[in-house]
Amino acid sequence: MNAFLLGPFLIKIDWLFLFISALIAALIIKTNTKNNLSFQNEVFNVMINIVIIFVLIYKFSSLLFSPEIIFGNFKTILYVTGGKSGAILGFVCGLFIWHGKYPRVN
Template identity: 30%
Template sequence: MDALKLGPLIIKYNVLFALGAGIAVYAILKRVTAKDQVFQKQFFDVLINSVLLFIIFYKGSILVFHPDLLQVHLLGALSLNGGVKEGLAGLAAGGMYFFYQYKKKRWLQKDAGRAILYAAVTYITAYWFLQTLFFLVV
């Protein structure tokens, strides 16, 4: 089933891996951006808002791409996982917001590029590591 059942909650392993990778990204970025506290605070605010926008658009756009679910069961539709189209919609929304804030706040390209690169590499590596370790142990 690839899910952890905790009472009435069913949590997919992928969500746990993503959460663990997100915590790793947070720890690494705290270290990498420690020199400039103003940039660090702004960057984390924008990054968290971008991730929340991604989640909202990922979960909400399933109703746009599959409007027939509105007639069947609205809350059931929100519990479904989206596909590639929904993921791309969420990525576009979060990415546009992040780019807009990057331009608005006039971050240095060196600082922002370094933080984005560290975040991407850390997330991918930590997600892969957690997934591999979990399936080797279990």
């Protein structure tokens, strides 16, 4: 199993590496755009919006792909994730948002 326990939480190594790489990417963007603060703020706002939308779509895509799980007990939505199809749908929606709102350098 590629996970470890941190208190009561079971953390997957893949998610930890993803989080660390996102932090490193954010630091690189921050250092490379330190002279243009308005551009930096726009980039980070778009990135945060994309992450939030990805997580929401990933989490609630089980309503779209397998609604029969939810009909029995609605609390199951707290325990069920979207799986690969939900991750792909969230990624595609994030790309659409990024394509439409990514700030341009003047």
